[in-house]
């Protein structure tokens with residue numbers, strides 16, 4: 451099976467981009483979810499064009515070989531992890547910005563364009579692409595579409611889904627199709643482009659993306675608050691929402707994260723607080739300053755030991771830079787099991803309280819970063835390397851956190867996707883009828899079940915020659 455499919459692939463893709471040396475392919479076979487299982491691929495193919503992607507998927511369809519799409523591999527759920535005998539299809543070399551259209555306020559890009567690079571390219575035209583995952587220096591737009599990535603600014607400006615207009619996609623039968631539209635409005639047919647967003651490479655492989663753009667936002671004012679209790683910080687998040695304020699960012703970083711960033715980058719951030727909230731307000735002038743002052747009030751009323759509007763732009767930037775560095779800083783301490791639950795804002799304090807109790811109950815270190823304004827919490831369970839007993843406890847705590855989020859009316863994944871890590875959680879979150887609808891859609895678009903099998907839910911098709 452392996453030789454036959456590779457012979458066909460090599461008719462369409464030059465041999466130097468069909469990688470088979472296990473020492474090389476191993477480095478391209480996993481994402482950042484270090485707890486998720488990883489298989490051994492048959493090959494890694496680094497595509498340069500939609501036609502190459504189409505030809506590879508068509509060959510895999512004929513031979514029943516699994517295809518695992520891969521962007522930059524920054525995923526946190528195992529979504530891009532190889533399955534045994536698959537072809538990992540790397541899209542990162544398809545990295546051209548095809549069009550920037552200021553009149554229509556849109557950009558057309560290949561899937562391998564890095565998120566920050568798109569933002570920089572459109573900024574030259576006075577335009578802005580808002581979705582900004584903390585992985586924006588590395589993650590690709592194709593990966594962002596496949597995971598419906600969120601980010602820091604999404605609390606006000608929406609997630610990737612809100613910016614996808616049109617997609618070019620290769621289906622599980624190896625057909626190249628265009629879905630969606632370029633126009634401001636359009637309701638012809640079902641929203642199949644929307645269906646692809648967040649489908650984690652299990653319904654199609656994205657080969658081109660047309661995104662909506664906005665004008666550049668005005669400069670932002672930053673508010674910081676220090677809290678002696680994680681739950682009080684959660685109450686402040688709820689208070690900001692209850693006050694009817696929609697900040698341009700509202701992030702939480704706890705003591706564990708600040709200490710880890712300080713130990714790594716020596717930024718002088720460890721302020722002695724249990725948690726820090728960082729808010730951004732980007733309404734212009736006096737309006738923005740008034741909203742920032744109201745956020746300070748919300749923080750103080752909720753119990754902040756200190757809260758203030760930042761007067762120093764460099765200091766404000768450093769605080770947000772520290773937020774973005776929190777995850778890699780924690781990874782230096784040991785394998786991190788990353789959660790991504792999202793709960794209604796009113797339940798943020800209770801969810802944070804439950805996480806603290808689970809950490810104590812299971813005798814685990816659970817650090818917290820959060821896109822708090824969205825109720826999207828990232829408890830990060832850290833286990834010392836080689837501590838197998840703690841690994842077992844961490845896995846149990848992981849599942850209990852998922853259950854707590856479901857209990858509070860939330861979801862097991864706000865932005866990272868189900869991948870391999872949250873398949874059990876998905877089964878508990880969704881009604882059997884709704885899971886059946888998922889399987890029916892999968893069977894329609896990927897009848898042999900070759901696209902990213904085993905991710906999100908178990909495969910429905912046969913992967914046989």
Ligand SMILES: Cc1cc2nc3c(=O)[nH]c(=O)nc-3n(C[C@H](O)[C@H](O)[C@H](O)COP(=O)(O)OP(=O)(O)OC[C@H]3O[C@@H](n4cnc5c(N)ncnc54)[C@H](O)[C@@H]3O)c2cc1C
Nearest residue numbers: 521522523524525529583584585590592593596600651656
């Ligand atoms: C430090 C750090 C911070 C992060 N912060 C955030 C955050 O704030 N918000 C957030 O949402 N995520 C965040 N993430 C998670 C991750 O960056 C996102 O999920 C991102 O969208 C993945 O992009 P990628 O290019 O790395 O995709 P990969 O990890 O390569 O793949 C992710 C998934 O998409 C599929 N895929 C990739 N490309 C394609 C394609 N062209 N067509 C079809 N399927 C495809 C893969 O099969 C896989 O299922 C963070 C990760 C790290 C390491």
